[in-house]
Amino acid sequence: MRPVRPEFLPDPALSREEMETLQFDVAAAADWTDAFDFDPRDVSLGTEASLTGERPLVAGVDQAFLGDRGVSAVVVSRGDTVVERVHAVTDLEIPYVPGLLSFREGGPIVAALEKLSCDPDLLLFDGSGRIHFRQAGLATHLGVVFDRPSVGVAKSLLCGRPTEDVDGRPEGWRTDVVADDTVENADPGEVIGHAYQSRQYDSEPIINPLYVSPGHRVSVPTATDLVSRLCGGYKLPEPTRRADAYADEAKAEYR
DNA sequence: GCGACAG
DNA sequence: ATCTTGTCGC
Structure with missing residues (x-):
């Protein structure tokens, strides 16, 4: 895959100022409509x-760290079948x-994606997409650079505000995250x-929700639909879990 | 000055 | 993200 x-x-x-300017340009180049050619219903786990x-x-795509170096791991799969795995290590x-995460971790991520011999239909990142001060989070930035449909999945909220209280919700529940006054290029209230x-247990450990946002060529509702189809009973989507595990494997070899 | 803050 | 043992539960 090439940029x-x-x-x-x-x-x-x-x-720092040039980085922020570039982010405004990236957001302007991003497409937040469903501009991909596959059927989202075909994105799922299993072998059907x-x-x-x-x-x-x-x-x-996921990252791990080795002191002052970053490891980016990419695991490509078709349902339950892993098709390719690549990783790259670069200095941080x-x-x-x-707000500037893509500039810190972009190096290893780009290096890893460039090693890919197959070309994925969708990129799933651990981090935000539009839920970002300039709507140019990791998922948006790399999705635009490679002009590939991408989605950001974060475990905590960077900015914006959920429309409803998110505590203790049942599995499958979702609510809008709207822009607040920290999102510089969106009208307050816009759904980002x-x-x-x-995932949610029947009792005790209350699991926090995921914060899903479009990276590039995907709409807000579709981004969440896609993620929901990839969580096989776990909190995080399977592609991200596989990348996380592979990042740890790769990390162990560089110590 | 205070609070917020992906990984 | 990372530093870390034990511990609870299916």
Whole structure:
């Protein structure tokens, strides 16, 4: 896979102001409508045949750290079958700053995606997409750079506000996350993502919801639909879990 | 100045 | 994200 829009590559050498300017440009280039050619109903776990054509290839992307180096792992699968796994290690040039995550972790992610020999229909990232100060989170940024449908799945909320109280909701429940005054390029109240309860126990440990948002070429409702089809009884979607496990494996070899 | 803050 | 033992439960 090669970057289709290299002018948008997340360069850690940019000044903080240049990074923010690039994010506004990335958000302007992003498409938040369902602009993909597969049938979202074909995206699921299991081994059943697709309704129409071949089942989509979903790539889960996750990162792990080794001191001042970052490891990005990508696991591509078609339902339950893993088709390809690649990873890359690069030096981390800048510290973590809320809102600038793609500039810190973009290096290893781009390097790993460039090693992919197959081309996935959907990219699933651990982090936000539109739920971001300039609607240009990790998922949006990389989705635009590779011009590939992408979705962001975060375990906590960066910005914006859920329309309803999210505590103790039943499995399958979802509610809108709307822009607040910290989202610089959206009208307050605009829907930028969902809080989605992917898993919930009958009692005790109350599980927090997932914060799902479009990266590129996917709408808010569809982003959550896709994620819901990939959570096989676990809180996190399977592609992301596989990438997480592979990142740990790769990490162990560089120690 | 205070509070918020993906991974 | 990462540093970490034990522990509760299916």
